[in-house]
Amino acid sequence: MSDAVLVTHDDGLAIITINRPEKRNAINGAVSEGVCAAVDELDARDDLRVGILTGAGGTFCSGMDLAAFVRGETTRVPGRGLLGIARTPPTKPLIAAVEGYALAGGFEAMLACDLVVAGAGASFGLPEAKRGLAAAAGGLLRLPRMIPQRIAMEMALTGDMVPAERMLAYGLVNELVETGGALAAATALARRIIANAPLSVAASKRVIVESQDWSTEEMWARQEEITRPVLRSADAKEGSAAFTEKRAANWSGK
Incomplete structure (x- = not known):
């Protein structure tokens, strides 16, 4: 460079x-x-x-x-x-x-x-x-x-x-x-x-950017394709546990 x-x-x-x-x-x-x-x-x-x-x-x-x-x-x-x-x-x-x-x-x-x-x-x-x-x-x-x-x-x-x-x-x-x-x-x-979960940040940006061209009929299904892995991730469990235990989350990106 x-x-x-x-x-x-x-x-x-x-x-x-x-x-x-x-x-x-x-x-x-x-x-x-x-x-x-x-x-x-x-x-x-x-x-x-x-x-x-x-x-x-x-x-x-x-x-x-x-x-x-x-x-x-x-x-x-x-x-x-x-x-x-x-x-x-x-x-x-x-x-x-x-x-x-x-x-x-x-x-x-x-x-x-x-x-x-x-x-x-x-x-x-x-x-x-x-x-x-x-x-x-x-x-x-x-x-x-x-x-x-x-x-x-x-x-x-x-x-x-x-x-x-x-x-x-x-x-x-x-x-x-x-x-x-x-x-x-x-x-x-x-x-x-x-400071936030990597998978959550990535999925959030992707939905906001890509959804500009989605129709009303398809938008919920297409959003689910992107966000489903986030909700099932280890970081989703970690974030919830950290909140209930009143501590900082330790994100793994998985």
């Missing part, structure tokens, strides 16, 4: 940092490949439970590196899109810790995450229309499912930046903290998730 992406692991948590502050963490090929490799490692390792995606130098990500695009450089992972998460987000929870700009592909990367913590000074937007481009890395598809359609339409058609406070009001941001505090708050949120 190149220096364009830095990864640290700490007690179940993977912190993935886009490290091109001199370019406002614009996405080139090395960034896409690096983040993709990091989220693949997150999913592959049993000792890693939650990931945080953030950016160095006070900026989350300003989007695709337009100079690299003009040069003809591939800025996407083949078959998986921008950062390797646009089309194939990780199965484990991924939290975006946003400071500064989350624009274009950077905003779309945030949309591919499950939870968002933002610093008060953060700005969000899809400026592709201002550059003769289109937000085809998930912005046009995911955003209208997450906030009111007319607001998504406004953002896509004007390309204007939107402050963090407005994104919080629309529910796109989970928590708004003081500028500079996003990573610490995201880490605290991750620790709350890591």
Whole structure:
């Protein structure tokens, strides 16, 4: 992995940092490949439970590196899109810790995450229309499912930046903290998730993500397919025993 992406692991948590502050963490090929490799490692390792995606130098990500695009450089992972998460987000929870700009592909990367913590000074937007481009890395598809359609339409058609406070009001941001505090708050949120049973967390995320396309007729049966193994697991018994015995649970992931 190149220096364009830095990864640290700490007690179940993977912190993935886009490290091109001199370019406002614009996405080139090395960034896409690096983040993709990091989220693949997150999913592959049993000792890693939650990931945080953030950016160095006070900026989350300003989007695709337009100079690299003009040069003809591939800025996407083949078959998986921008950062390797646009089309194939990780199965484990991924939290975006946003400071500064989350624009274009950077905003779309945030949309591919499950939870968002933002610093008060953060700005969000899809400026592709201002550059003769289109937000085809998930912005046009995911955003209208997450906030009111007319607001998504406004953002896509004007390309204007939107402050963090407005994104919080629309529910796109989970928590708004003081500028500079996003990573610490995201880490605290991750620790709350890591404290829970791995099978329960995995099944809960899967049902919430996949059920968007389920019909009313099939949704209960499909949910049962995913949650039945959780309810029959050793961790289900352990969690109940820990509650009745007033102690911390010792999760086995089985």
